[in-house]
Amino acid sequence: MKKFSEMKTPFLVILLFLGLGIILGTKINLYWEVILISLILTLISTIILWYYESQLTKVIVLILILLLGIMQVEALEVEYKSSSSITNFVRQEVTIQGQVLSSSQSGAKEYEYILEPNFVKLDNNINKIKYGKILLKLRSNRQEYKYGDRLKIKCQITLPPTNRNPGGFSYRSYLKNKQVYALITEAGIREIKLKGEGGNQLVKMILRLRENASRIINQTIDRPYDFLLRGFLLGDKEQIPLKIQENFKNLGLNHLLVISGFHIGLLILILNSFAQGLRLPKWIANIGGLLLISIYIIITKGQASVVRAGLVVLLYILGSTFNRKINICNLLSLVAIMMLMINPYYLFQPGFQLSFLITYGIIYLMPVLKRRLSFIPNIIATSLAVSLAAQLVAFPILVYYFNQVSLIPILGNILVMPLVSLIIFCGFIAVLLGHLHLVFAQLLNNISMLLIIILLGVIDSLKNLSFLTFKLVKPHYLLIALYYFLLYQFKEIITYNIIPYYSRCKERITISIMVILLVLLLLHGHSILNEELKLIFLDVGQGDAAYLSLPTGEDILIDGGFNEDEMANFLYRNGIGDIELMIISHFHQDHVKGLLKVLQEFDVRVVLFPEPKVKNRLVRNVFKVLKSKQIDYYMINDFRKLNVGEINFNIYHYSGAIIESNNNSLLVKIDYGDFQVLFTGDAGREVEKNLVKRGIKLNSEILKVGHHGSNSSSSQLFLAQVKPKLAVISVGKNNQYNLPDLQVKDRLYKIGSDILMTKNKHAIVIKSNGRYYWLEKK
Template sequence: MLIGSERFMLLKPIVVYCWAWVFGYAVAVRLPLESVQTVRVFIAVLVTAAVFVIFRLPWRHAAYVVPVALAAFCYYQWTEQHNVSELLSGHEAQSAAEGTAVRLNGRITSAVSVDGDKVSFVLKVSSAQFDGEQKERNINENVQVTVRLLEQDEQLIANGWQRGDEVSMSGELKLPSSARNFGGFDYRKYLHTQRIHAVVSAKGTEQIGVSERKGWDWVTLLRENDRLRNRLGNTADRLFPGEQGGYMKSLLIGLRVDMDPYEFQQFSRLGLTHLLAISGLHVAVFVSVILWIARTAGATKETGLLVALWLIPFYVLITGGSPSVIRAGIMAMLALYAARRQWLKDGLHLVCIVGLGMLIFNPYYLVDVGFQLSFLVTLGLIVAVPVVSELLPIRSSMLKSTVAVTIVSQAVSFPLSVYYFNQFSLISWIANMVLVPVVSFVVTPLGSGALLAGELSITLGKWLAWPVVWLNRINASMVDMLDRLSRFHLIWPTPSIWWIIGWYLAIWLLIAAIVRRRRSQKLIEAKLMLENSGGWLPKLAIPLYGMTAAALLVYGYSPDRWDRSGIVSFIDVGQGDAIWVRTPDDRNVLIDGGGTVWFRKQGDEWKERGNPFEVGDKLLVPLLKKRGVHQIDTLIMTHQDADHIGGLQAVLEQIPVKQIVFNGTYKRNAGTVKLLQTAMNKRIPLLAANRGDRLRLGGDTELQFLYPTDGGEEEIREQSNQNNASLVFMLSMSGFRFLMTGDMEKQEEEDLLTLMREDDSGNALQDVDVLKVAHHGSKTSTTEEWLSVWRPKLAVISVGVSNIYRHPAAEVVDRIIAQNSQLLRTDKHGEVQMIVKNDTLRVLTKLNGN
């Protein structure tokens, strides 16, 4: 019987060493160390491993992998310690936090994106000169450049810029923005993994001089590839109807910029985004088509393999070169070469060799979601599909294979899907089983053929594209039908790493137990084993592991089920308000939703972007999903200005809402009309609140509405000035009082105080623990009398960084400080989170407030 290290060494060495390398990287990500500390750790662990081997201790063979993991740990640390900015050193880093003028010379090393009035690209800087310096400094570093176009004619100029062009420009250099909300997207950390440490912004093309560089090198080759991809994209637009052009460009050549955002959301909710990310399935289809063409043309098998081998790099380039397609391309090339040389090929070895090579080439691939999904799903398919196929009681081999692939891919991708995207559809397996074969083996080959034919003749291309158009319409109808089954789309909070490991372990043990049980039954039937041999423990393995997996699902879906703390979170949505409340009874309240205010004049239509930043879709909804907000029990619109309700459209479309409370008025504009129409289409009750109304949210939380006084009228009246109609209410939670004020102004403050003194004899005019300062700290509200009556311990201002209104007003800040209230501001502190638990109020801020 094999024990410990002997059994360990039966594992394939390359697989073990690959996972050891990944483990070393993972530890380095979690435990960043200084250079000296890294050396000390290296020596200590190496000595420990040597002791195991020299003294022949148990598990000494496993100790062989320790140096591999340690080497990976040190290599990642070394990479991190050398991934620093030359441009931002010393005082430049400090000045860049606020923005500093700089002149740069360099070369464009990425594709140039022109979207409305925004142009973006990566610049490889060769020299830089800061404002006030006498001479240029030689620099070798990438920066992210953003140019805001001022005139429509500048679009034509920007469209002429290409990868490889020489650039001389002036602009403002800044540090990339970091996450301003708990769990929010960290742009600075993302750019760090791209080895970019600074962003430069410029206004107008006059600040930028561009010239084409002569000669050939790798960047020039990529420029020609950009031109080819853009040409193919233009051909796709001519071959396919408008509603399909963006989808086909994403499917065939990885150009996702023109895909309809709503269509992409549908694919995402149904777990079909892997169809739009060029990966192993696309490469497999490509290779199969090449081999079929070669065989049809009468070429030998070896010639077909050689042709496919040489065409794969071209396919990787033309489809964008993402980590997933690079992995698939390298694997396919190795497999084809092994097949041509008639070597025994091993898929598991291939995956590990390619993965190890890519991680050594770029350690930051480890934190790339595409890389993680691609490799884990591929490993799962190689290891588990044969096992699962054996367990399925299906006679048809094709159907059995399809079902096994679907089950394994869903089970393997599930933890990462909920970790990164916080959603999972219970009918995803149906969508994958039905649509993936059609799209992969019919739409993709036919669409590719139509695209190539379209380069020769648009008429011929359209003729070949006709069946694809027809299939796309059928597929779109099916996607739309499945997406409408919203009750099957589940929102998941971001799980911990330990939960993910536990899920994979439980599923693997469950499958292994089922396999052992099936084999035991076969031995019993063959009378080669007694039925009671092995005892009772193996019989309990399947239900035990099954219940473990089920328990993990229940806990992962609602990890805060038994948490009786309350949360009031002032989310940083820029210049706007969005407050999320979680009660001790696990009810969710959302007060306003932020929103982007656009100032567009007639004739500025050219400035519109294909997929502009929208607070609700890009910031608020992802944050709520990350926190496991499965539904919003009460959504409160204090008033209908764009900076308070603009983000709520995305909320209504993506998160179930049980009821909406508003001020009983409406503002006649497109945003409000669309929002209210969406609410009515979804049959969400609209409740007009009036002074004196109360809303109970469990045993420890209540809302008491204080203003306005005419919100309970039966008919909704139009009101253009929404500030003075803002809902004002007191949120009471576990004995703590939060006064929410919307954008109320001085007159409304005075009127409310008068009403409360007359109607309530001043009983409600008690100190509050937290005051949400009205109108982002504008001087039009928050009077001295208002503060002296409520005497808040804490005052919170929701306000955007460097906003054009110059909020908050200095006099308002002075009044709050004079009242001895602690002032917290989202522009300085980021998200402000207040946790109510055990009769205490704990305050957390995302930023330190400097």
């Protein structure tokens, strides 16, 4: 067995096991004391086995690294819940004193500051804060603060909002990954005072260079082009107009707006050009490079992408200075390890994953792809090979996080990268010369502005290729792992011609087929063994929307809320591509508008709804999509029973004269063994009375309360027949109707029903095995 010292890329192996440990740390809940003891025992075992030169040493070292990853995550969780954490003072009136670590402008009307709290005063008790930073959001008309300012704030601290629906963006998790645990907004501030200045003087001096650079750009280039140039050079992406950001994002070119190794490389190129012109020794140029990169990291406020790229180049310069043989994969892995040791949550940031994976992919695939493209000019072949390699590696990550993939970057990078290179190059030189005189900066930035105008013109032209951008649902973890495994395995197939080199590829092909079959078996086997009905009442604000996943694998939707994107985004983010059955309770916008995009972009097999009483634009659009996509649909006028696997759907419609449009709602009762759920749409008391009179069995464990808890529904007679153990009210926070009605809640409490509301709990997830049900914790 090879020792680590004999491996070509030992740091890559260490990185893989450290990453696996961090992932396990987020999935399992263990007492940190248990992990610490395990870590110590493993370390002792490693020392003993190493001393006796045992063959097991390597295995134990890898287990040690795995435990270290788990320990890192658990340690941060202990800090987060610690009595010295800022999270212990949320939702309380406190006085905070802390220091500004960084500042940024978020749009035209708001500034954001990262604050490191020193202490919190609560009820005349002073508590020292050791863990957690605070995000402070202020209106732009307030006094502007800078790095090092010490602030005293009387306020109420809150936790950042979490995701409303499964798979959605969690601002709390996003900030927690940056070790920002709490939030202060304008609404919670009573008083804010500047108490003095602090901070590192060297950092302050470097940040003044940033301010000077911004001033030079602002004075020498017109808007909005100055915003784009500041984004390219200083990482001020937030200032770039949203329309431009959206254009880059939709074309899959938003990576160009993020500072990366490309920027660092241009800086070093400029420095080396000056050094060669002045005939300076190489070691002086290297020292200058180390200083320049360190300063640039601070100027860009330590953005993770700059730190990643900067560390790689710093280590490369150090290695070349001492004449060390450098393996780029090893170097990249070492930088990734260093960053994960600082903050293990970097692993879950898309930028971290994409930057490292794309670089690995270019190193691994680019030479092979370039050889395959040898029939075209070398410079085009190189650009195309790099672009293809990057897209192949980035594909599953882009789909996983953004539900979108585009073929445009393959061509776009070839057209856009030369322009971006020239813009950044001219911009850097302009900022440097601008410190001598603005005239020099003006001359160069005139060129930069012309290049930016051309760049935006190219971007507008590429928008015509939007048909090359595809929306895809979130892939399963196993499919992502399978994709990268096959990408690694089939490099040899694209390296050689398959027929003459079949014997060389035979083993790889056999292994690949076996792995494919194993993944398919695992995915399909899970659905075969599953006996759970999953029901999610989505938080769509003031509206209704529910999703059901049946034990046999079918996906059902009942209503879709008012927001046209909410339901579609939920499906994309949870890997749901096919809808077996869609039920529209009635054609009010707060129930059906969110389903229109689902009908347009997903495979829907059958749609059920009552006959619409008003043929408005929304109704016409629904029927237009149903017709264009040839989706089967049925209008329910009285009663229909539908069986899907072991689940029975009993669908009722009021057969009397409908005067009030809410009474046109379908009522859906779902039976799964001894478990029942009743959906009532917006049906009023007249419909409820009719159902009771007809003797329909309404008893249900779960009731989706009618009309968002309005007093026009949920009569005492009706509730006495349903007898729900749990009542779910889909209602928006601070809604203008002041729902749910207090009388409805009183009636539910009187029959012994528990009440959950989406405005308080966000999405409500319920599971049942047909015998009993339970609420799933977030």
